Each structure stands twice: as structure tokens, then as C-alpha cells.
Amino acid sequence: MSCHGTIIDQLRAAGVRLTPQRALVLDVVYHTDGHLTADQVYERVHAQSPQVDLSTVYRNLVFLRQQGLIGELRLEGQPVRFEAVRAGREHHHALCTHCGAMLELAQADLSSLQATLLDRYGFHLEPVHLTLSGLCQACAAAA
Numbered sequence: 537m538s539c540h541g542t543i544i545d546q547l548r549a550a551g552v553r554l555t556p557q558r559a560l561v562l563d564v565v566y567h568t569d570g571h572l573t574a575d576q577v578y579e580r581v582h583a584q585s586p587q588v589d590l591s592t593v594y595r596n597l598v599f600l601r602q603q604g605l606i607g608e609l610r611l612e613g614q615p616v617r618f619e620a621v622r623a624g625r626e627h628h629h630a631l632c633t634h635c636g637a638m639l640e641l642a643q644a645d646l647s648s649l650q651a652t653l654l655d656r657y658g659f660h661l662e663p664v665h666l667t668l669s670g671l672c673q674a675c676a677a678a679a
Contacts, residue, residue, distance in 0.1 A: 543562070543566075543605055544559070544562070547603070547605075552603070555596075556585070557581075557585070557588050557592050557593075557596055558596045558599070558600070560581045560584060560585055560588065561577060561581055561593055561596040561597060561600065562596075562600060562605065562606075564577050564580045564581055564584075565577060565597075565600070565606050565618055565619065565620050566620045568580075568619075568620070570619065571609055571617035571618065571619045571638070572617060572618055572619070573615040573616065573617055573618075574590075574593060574594055574597055574615070574616065574618070575590075575615070577593055577597065577618065578590050578593040581593055597618055601618070604621060605620075605621055606618050606619065606620060606621055607619050607620075607621050607665065609629065609665070609667070611631060611667060614636075627640045627641055627642055627643065628640070628641040628643070628645070628646065628665060628666040628667065628668070629641065629665075629666070629667045629668070630667075630668045630669075630670065631667055631668070631669050631670075632670065632671055632672035632675055633669050633670065633671065634671055634672070634675040634679075635672060635674070635675050637672045637674075637675075639672070641666075641668075646661070646666070649661065
């Protein structure tokens, strides 16, 4: 858990009790590049600690999301997915509506969109999380 020891220290400093189950959920999410469903988190937690049940994993995912330590990706018709929130690595997603492939878009990739919205409409975009839908390169080529 050394890769997110600072986060654990912050939780403790804020008076948040770090249960072994909460630590396991946090560990699984932070040691995964990408987006996991709650069931996938459960499978990985359960492999390390078989006594942890699915409801405990769900409760801890919700709690860690509320603390701003993990992010949540909701896509229509798909299960909610979770990922680690890491300072300096804020990103958005582009989702292929045909094959489900997902690209991560850096915050900087939206700078021209932010500038356009501000210049043309006076609209100040404050994207917390944005998911764009379309076709990936392979699916667009096949269409």
C-alpha cells in the first residue's frame, strides 16, 4: 500500500477510521490502471481476504468516492466503474459506442473546447468529468 500511503495518512489525520476492509478496497483500486466494476473489485478483495462480502465492498466504494479518493464512471447500460483519483492525472473519457473501447483524455485535451465555449458563448466550462461517445478508429474504419 506504499503507493498511496499519503492518502491513508490524510484519512487518519481527518479522523477517518481505516478498517482493514477499507484499506483492501483502496489498495485494489489504486493498484489497477483502468476502471473496475464493483464486482471486479470484490473478486480481487475476496481473493486476498475471503471473509469480506460484496456489501462491504459496495459500502466502502461509496465511502471512498464520497471522500474524493476514487472516481466513478457511469455509462448508460453499463455497470458503474471505479478508478483511483490521482492529483495531476485528471482525465475524461471517449467511449466507442460500438465495441465499448475507452480512451482516456487529458484535461488539456479540452482546452480548445473550453476556450471556444468561453469566446463564443461566455460559458465557463468546469468539467468534473466528461464522457464523449462516438466510434473508435477501428470501428469507424469498419463502418
